[in-house]
Amino acid sequence: MDPIFSPPLHRQRHQFVIDFVKRNKPKKVVDLGCSDCSLLQKLKFHREIELLVGVDIDGANIKKKMHGLAPMSTDYLQPSYDQLRIELYQGSVTQEDARLRGFDLVTSIELIEHLTLADVERFSEVVFGYMTPVAVIVSTPNSEFNPLFPRPAGFRHSDHKFEWTRAEFKTWALKVCLEYGYEVEFTGVGQAPPGQEERVGFCSQIGVFHWLGGRQDCNMFFGDDAEDVFSYTLLYSINYPSLHDNNILQRVLVSEVLYWAEKLKRNWIEEKTGERDDTYTLYPAEGEGEECLRASERHMEMEDRQTACGAEMKNPGEHQESELFWTNGEGQQESCKLHRCVSVPLAVLWSCCPKLSVLSGSLRNLRHVLMDNPEVKLSQDGSAVLLNDQEQDLEEEEKDHDDLEDSGYAVCSHSADPEEDWERNV
Template sequence: MAPVFSPPLHRQRHQFVIDFVKRQKPQKVVDLGCSECSLLKKLKFHREIELLVGVDINGAIIKKKMHGLAPVSTDYLQPSYDQLRIELYQGSVTQKDMRLRGFDLVTSIELIEHLTLDDVERFSEVVFGYMTPVAVIVSTPNSEFNPLLPVLAGFRHSDHKFEWTRAEFQSWALKVCLAYGYDVEFTGVGKAPPGQQERVGFCSQIGVFHRLGGRESSNVLSDDDAEDGFSYTLLYSINYPSLRDNNILRRVLVSEVLYWAEKLKRRWMEEKTGERDEAEECLRASEQRIEMEEKQTAACGARTNHPVEQCGREVLEVQEGEDEEVFWNNRKGQQESCILHRSVSVPLAVLWSCCPKVSALSGSLSNLRHLLMDEPNVKLSQDGSAVLLQEQDLEEEEEEEEDNDVEDSGYGEASQCPHSAEQEGDWEANI
């Protein structure tokens, strides 16, 4: 009975790498022989990785597929604190390039069988002797499994230079460990039919190498190594948006500040005019019902109020003066800010204390003021202690919202990039 792999064998190999990444959480990963970048496209979602590199001798196929690694719109709209840089190189795995030293993980998935045996020796020296990563995952076909594969004559791919038995693969791997200071575990993916696993092993055999001493072992660049320089050609590089980038942090912070300042202003204006829309009333009724249920079921402890509700009830009071000035007072009666010339002044202290994301992004009230000081989209009071917003009648805002509702947003015209299916090797496409 011929084996049928589910999921397909190439996906099982990739999943093996992904599971390893989830357990070990490497920060720097390079895929040798990345080809169409299909493994890299999966690894980019594991944001513990800070540097993700692909290398392949075929630069044309990298150029064809590399844009699939670019950030999408949500990466820019909702950046995280994680950092990710992706680099793609054209080059041979038998050549040294100092940019690939010191990685946490090197993967070589179905690659070495495309090399001559002499090049396999050079590959061993480059990867284990020169790059000296913390871990290496090498997969290659197991020739003992070949008789079970349907419609297979000779090697599994026309470009294969050899296909090793399990004993041959283990002999090479143990020799590498002795020469370069690693140990190795043997496993694989693609199980044989029932009753034949022990006799033929896995369809793809895998060696997982760990450097003796782990991350703490030295990886010093000698003068001779420095002379090797850069052997690879950089074809593509991209930095994913991150809140560790100060410009991106400012942009997100400004967006949050303006959103919450407008929300607080609108709440105050509703309370001042006594106007509430039906949705707001429903929300308030729902919150009151939930509060009553929590009081009935909670044995002890205090509940956390919604930030805007908490500001309205516990932090601020609003009073209107006779001279068209409105002052925000705290419970001690101390003046916080005011409305001048029909501008609403929202104190930064209120925004920082009531809006968790604003406080998380800025870190401190003084830092919040510093980050907003030179922002053209944010108008601060003269002493820099509050955000100034134009006061606008609710009726005018509602009319504008109604006008905007009938406008075409253009969303339907946005095109989406299709995802291409992977092109697999000779025999795997039919299994």
């Protein structure tokens, strides 16, 4: 049957649902008779949907296909703000289940023809009377189209209990609207050959039902008096990674900070040495690198270079073992064995990476997240990220220090074996 259609008929039915989702942006969608979950696998990419549910009486078939609905690696590597939960249930569409009430969209694609006429009545009661979704899409074969197929007379599938004409489908649909407060529009997919469209109609006829109460009234319809019935068996559930999850949000924030801090450190080293280390090359989005350098220059022009690390630099003089001195916030000098680091101010990171401002909301929030994270070392006042600088020899320290006035960052020194616990003091 399908080869005479381009694209195949089942894809046209699925595309009809997808186009409806794009236009109406439902947040809660359930596919009744989800079978091999092929429609759900397409709908999961439309992230306006927050809850995507499939129901089928054949639990074994669901179990074969359900893992295809799992998040992909990119969903974990680049989580978005969108929230998506997928649930799959084994159960009959003639049974009520409170977990499926109040959805924005219910789809029933080539399902009702597999039910007895008595079960179709029960299907109507459950879907339109009990579940009361905002919208329902029902597709079913149009028997008037059947003579165009090169096959013996009969139903299109051995499991079909009936196949309606357009008039029979319209009679059922209008009866549903009258009983449960819906309106319906008729359409379909699978065009007839030229000149026969009016005579036979679409191959698959579709009714799109809209509840007259509307979305807001639908949400108010369910009160505490509603009886909680749980007749379906949950076979699969998964929450997609989302930035609404605080743990994921913090992980992404830390990853962005470390990426950009390392990138800016490399830019500074290349500027100082005139050499490029391709081993550590980072590839920013187009135009980001220049903007970062401009932002860092603007920031450091307004700052005192000597205190950019939260520690005042002192001339080591002829001190043995090439030690440097720094003063803490209370003005006390402490000695440490030379271990250089590059200080990247958080304000510069904030200016260079718009994603950080979007994710954290404020520079204060960003600092708070980083102070509690062991992967990031901050200066004592929490104003800058400290990165180890082991590319340059220790003998170049005095020469580099003289050039700090022209730099976008400051180089500071702290002990490899400090007397005080830096992380505790931060």
